[in-house]
Amino acid sequence: MQHPSTTDTGGAHPGDSKGKPRLGLRLATFVSLRYRDYRYLFLSIMVTAVGMWMGQIAMGWLVWELTEDPFMLGAVNGVRGVAFLVLGPWAGVAADRMDRKRLMFLSQGWVMLLSGVLSALILTGHIQVWHLFAFSLLTSMGEAFTQPVRQTLIPSLVPRADLMNAVALQSAAFNSMRVIGPSLGGVLVASIGAGGVFGIRTAGFILVLALLGLVRVPHQEAVAQRKSAGHDLIEGLHYIWSSRTLSWLILLALIPMVFAFPFQSLMPVFADAVLHVGPQGYGLLVSFIGAGALAGTLCVASLTGFERKGMLLLLSGVSLGTALFLFSRSDWMPASLVLGILIGGAQMTYMAMTQTLLHMNVTDAMRGRVMSIYMLDHGLTPVGALLAGGVASLLGAPFAVAAMGSAVAALAIIALLRVPHIRRLG
DSSP: OOOOOOBTTOOOOTTSGGGSOOOSOBOOTTGGGGBHHHHHHHHHHHHHHHHHHHHHHHHHHHHHHHHOOHHHHHHHHHTHHHHHHHHHHHHHHHHHHSOHHHHHHHHHHHHHHHHHHHHHHHHTTOOOHHHHHHHHHHHHHHHHHHHHHHHHHHHHHSOGGGHHHHHHHHHHHHHHHHHHHHHHHHHHHHHTHHHHHHHHHHHHHHHHHHHHHHOOOOOOOOOOOOSOHHHHHHHHHHHHHTOHHHHHHHHHHHHHHHHTGGGGGGHHHIIIIISOOHHHHHHHHHHHHHHHHHHHHHHHHTTBTOSOHHHHHHHHHHHHHHHHHHHHHOOSHHHHHHHHHHHHHHHHHHHHHHHHHHHHTSOHHHHHHHHHHHTTHHHHHHHHHHHHHHHHHHHOHHHHHHHHHHHHHHHHHHHHHHOHHHHTOO
């Protein structure tokens, strides 16, 4: 029995005639929150995100305290890429073959357990650097399944006409906590330590699991019997490769994950060695980036019905690269905070448009596999962080971020000038 994702007043099911795309520009920033099940997913993302951002601040500062080596900051983030790169595509296969809600429960429960273990190690004074590497690797195994599965749920919970809004609001949920989480994390690290922060994060997962339990996921239609999971994976890769639109969107999504998005792994270096503002300043800096990201996603959410999505995608890439380059040149905290807002806004606009265009150009039977390839960004970003850490150790963090910004701006300009097919997507 399929459970429709309805509004409080009995609104449209994603698959009915009311879900047909609507013409013209329609300002309706929070329209997707009319749908009950999407609301619970939205709230679960907010709770997950605040814990994740607090954990990132605690982890980054703990690594810096133990090693005082920018390469180690990149390395701890870099090991996360191993699980995403290896398990990510198979997670997409699982999302297309198995119960997606059950997969979410298992993966989130796994991360909760690991967070509790890390908190205990820190609080008892037994923490060592290798524990941080192990934690990053093992938690990324769970997240490798969580991310693509969460993406596949969204089109089942809202009508197609509100899909861009729902994708953007998902990012807004994540980034609203990006404003609160880092600042709160910085204060808590200074007051109760990293162990206390991870203890709070562990408790938060109980609420996450409760909210997920309230989401009524529509019945996943049975698919044709397949020869094997390997056959499904190859089928998904061929599906992407054979589509000019999907292959270009995946390319545009993944390359910046290596050359631009890992800039945040170097924020402890900027906070300490460039701007001289300490852990609370570090949290504030990340919060301002999050504020810009929240503003960017809310703007995208307000543009339901906007028809120049491809153009907006490419222009936001140019803006992101330019803002990163300017940030690398700043040694004044107020200017860095303003540039952080611009970076966050451009980054999340770019990501929201990429996700929306992918969802709009893929069949539901292939959605899990396509989104799992897109979610390889979670593996490539840590690889980029490792590269950024190495460059920063040799040539300095400002040079590394300047190079990142230049690379992503160049890619977006090339696509803008040479790939009119993407530019015209709407």
